[in-house]
Amino acid sequence: MFCWRSGIILGISMLVLNVAAYGEEVSKDQIKGLDEQVQEIKTDVLGIAAQLNLLEEKLLYPSNTQVAVFVSLENEAKIRLDSMEIQLDGKPVTHYLYSFTELEALQKGGVQRIYTGNINSGEHDLQVLLTGKTAGGSDLRAKESFKIKKDVGPKMVEIHLAGSGAQTITLKDW
Numbered sequence: 001m002f003c004w005r006s007g008i009i010l011g012i013s014m015l016v017l018n019v020a021a022y023g024e025e026v027s028k029d030q031i032k033g034l035d036e037q038v039q040e041i042k043t044d045v046l047g048i049a050a051q052l053n054l055l056e057e058k059l060l061y062p063s064n065t066q067v068a069v070f071v072s073l074e075n076e077a078k079i080r081l082d083s084m085e086i087q088l089d090g091k092p093v094t095h096y097l098y099s100f101t102e103l104e105a106l107q108k109g110g111v112q113r114i115y116t117g118n119i120n121s122g123e124h125d126l127q128v129l130l131t132g133k134t135a136g137g138s139d140l141r142a143k144e145s146f147k148i149k150k151d152v153g154p155k156m157v158e159i160h161l162a163g164s165g166a167q168t169i170t171l172k173d174w
């Protein structure tokens with residue numbers, strides 16, 4: 001009985017040592033090849049994800065109903081923009097809180113896409129409500145209303161903030 005158990009233990013030990021020796025036979029070239037394959041797969045997956053995002057945007061926001069709203073800040077505007085709310089036809093469609101880095105990017109000439117949605121052709125009311133601080137440190141609350149006309153194609157508009165206290169909120173068609 002004892003010999004039989006020792007034989008099983010010896011057999012299992014040999015098997016474990018054989019598996020361990022087989023694991024050591026993998027060369028650095030094989031590992032490098034696997035790493036390159038993983039990187040290729042990652043690149044393919046990222047490409048497919050980008051294509052899916054474009055397809056999703058086309059499906060969710062068809063060009064005949066799409067509206068996109070962008071925000072820009074004049075370089076000389078000395079304000080700290082805290083938040084912005086956009087309303088279309090009296091209904092809030094987006095509310096955005098700005099971080100320091102986002103505000104810095106806007107001050108350096110960046111443009112932010114704040115909203116993308118669907119609206120029917122025709123005339124619509126667009127309201128912009130913003131809060132922040134002026135260069136002097138006082139609170140800033142501004143509200144401006146615009147009429148936008150949506151045609152058959154996609155509609156893109158820019159909300160441009162200018163002036164020392166951002167008293168000037170303008171709307172530009174793109």
